[in-house]
Amino acid sequence: MLSYIIKGKTKLSGKAEASGSKNAALPIIATAILNPEPITLYNIPNIEDTRITLEILKILGCTVEKKNDKITICSKNMNKTTIPKELMHKLRSTVVLAGAIIGRFKKATFAFPGGCNIGARPIDLHLEAFKKLGIDIEEKDDIINCTCKEIIGKRIKLRFPSVGATENIILASVYAKGATHITNAAKEPEIKDLARCLNSMGAKVYGAGTSEITIFGVRQLHRTTYKIISDRIETGTLLCAAAGTGGNITIKNANPENLLTVLYSLKEAGCQITLSKNSIKLKAPKKLKAINIKTEPYPGFPTDMQPIIGAILTKAEGESIIEENIFENRFKYADELSRMGANIEIKDKKLIIKGVDNLYGKEVMSKDLRGGAALVIAGLMSEGITKVENIEYILRGYENLDEKLINLGANIKKEKVV
Numbered sequence: 463m464l465s466y467i468i469k470g471k472t473k474l475s476g477k478a479e480a481s482g483s484k485n486a487a488l489p490i491i492a493t494a495i496l497n498p499e500p501i502t503l504y505n506i507p508n509i510e511d512t513r514i515t516l517e518i519l520k521i522l523g524c525t526v527e528k529k530n531d532k533i534t535i536c537s538k539n540m541n542k543t544t545i546p547k548e549l550m551h552k553l554r555s556t557v558v559l560a561g562a563i564i565g566r567f568k569k570a571t572f573a574f575p576g577g578c579n580i581g582a583r584p585i586d587l588h589l590e591a592f593k594k595l596g597i598d599i600e601e602k603d604d605i606i607n608c609t610c611k612e613i614i615g616k617r618i619k620l621r622f623p624s625v626g627a628t629e630n631i632i633l634a635s636v637y638a639k640g641a642t643h644i645t646n647a648a649k650e651p652e653i654k655d656l657a658r659c660l661n662s663m664g665a666k667v668y669g670a671g672t673s674e675i676t677i678f679g680v681r682q683l684h685r686t687t688y689k690i691i692s693d694r695i696e697t698g699t700l701l702c703a704a705a706g707t708g709g710n711i712t713i714k715n716a717n718p719e720n721l722l723t724v725l726y727s728l729k730e731a732g733c734q735i736t737l738s739k740n741s742i743k744l745k746a747p748k749k750l751k752a753i754n755i756k757t758e759p760y761p762g763f764p765t766d767m768q769p770i771i772g773a774i775l776t777k778a779e780g781e782s783i784i785e786e787n788i789f790e791n792r793f794k795y796a797d798e799l800s801r802m803g804a805n806i807e808i809k810d811k812k813l814i815i816k817g818v819d820n821l822y823g824k825e826v827m828s829k830d831l832r833g834g835a836a837l838v839i840a841g842l843m844s845e846g847i848t849k850v851e852n853i854e855y856i857l858r859g860y861e862n863l864d865e866k867l868i869n870l871g872a873n874i875k876k877e878k879v880v
């Protein structure tokens with residue numbers, strides 16, 4: 463088991479750069495399954511989630527070549543359509559591989575991804591959409607078998623703007639007969655990036671980034687080279703690390719358009735924010751002001767930033783209320799923050815945080831990816847030594863987080879606990 467040992471309190475200042483977006487990388491890697499021609503991708507973050515996804519593609523018969531900062535994937539000789547069950551359970555987002563496999567091979571077998579620490583995370587919206595596209599679905603125990611003669615483009619209205627379901631419908635519809643139209647599609651920037659990547663190889667996906675997306679079926683795709691967007695949640699995490707420690711930071715190669723609600727909230731909390739086309743500067747006040755947050759589908763405040771902004775509001779002036787509307791179990795980090803001296807009360811889907819003057823280093827446990835990042839930030843804000851355990855969760859979604867924080871002045875090191 464790996465841990466971070468953090469010596470607080472330190473002001474974080476200087477320049478940083480987010481890695482490629484985890485949540486764009488996963489569906490974009492899946493496009494390699496659709497395309498028998500080689501695709502070359504840049505800016506794919508080297509994190510556990512992308513390593514597992516690339517491992518699955520190799521198991522399915524794809525070639526994956528990493529060279530410097532590029533990855534070339536070719537699925538020409540891909541000969542399997544079953545996603546290994548143990549890897550599916552390890553990484554639920556591999557469910558989008560199913561859409562690509564069915565899109566190309568008209569069949570796929572995979573296991574229910576299962577819930578994770580932030581909620582049940584069913585895939586009913588994915589399966590309902592697959593059925594509408596003419597895909598036969600057979601469920602036996604926790605294995606799902608999908609088959610079809612061909613995929614027929616259809617109008618699909620999503621009950622909830624699910625990111626994964628939107629991505630799966632797009633991937634499954636690239637070679638469909640006719641056109642598919644999604645209403646109430648998710649609008650996250652990662653979906654726009656997926657569409658841009660698909661269109662660069664000859665697909666016809668229109669409207670991504672809005673709630674109305676149309677995919678006109680094509681007969682074939684061609685090779686492409688594509689650079690994915692930077693990670694807006696990692697950008698927000700680094701900004702919050704500076705905001706929570708009274709620091710001063712510049713994030714380069716960041717697109718402010720992709721995290722406007724986070725920037726607005728940080729400004730509301732008293733930070734000075736300066737934006738350029740591809741950089742964000744933040745200067746924190748001595749003490750943040752309490753603010754209220756409600757998580758919503760994009761472009762609302764992102765649920766992935768909820769634990770992270772929760773951490774920095776523990777020392778704000780006044781009472782903050784955070785409402786989590788996307789996942790049913792995303793407050794697990796709150797208990798650990800309370801052990802560090804925070805004054806937090808959970809009421810249904812709300813966190814009530816009364817600002818305190820200080821946090822104190824403790825041994826705490828990561829229970830999920832973003833909750834773990836929140837504990838790291840709390841450690842930077844605390845008196846004394848904080849040991850964050852189970853950081854394997856954090857390493858799933860953040861590339862070289864400790865190195866980036868050290869470059870900003872943090873006293874943090876990784877420790878292997880046998």
Ligand code: EPZ
Pocket residue numbers: 484485486488555581582583584585586587588589622623624625626627648765766788789790831832859
């Ligand atoms: C994506 O998950 C992201 N993951 C999540 O980021 C992010 O929190 C989430 O979108 C919301 O923005 C990736 O992109 C790999 P959803 P996804 O389908 O696609 C319910 C992180 O920290 N739902 O939009 O799984 C679901 O239970 C991760 O980087 C159904 O009910 O999210 C949840 O309550 C965490 N049925 C809500 O919708 C379905 O079929 C949002 O889920 C699908 C989802």
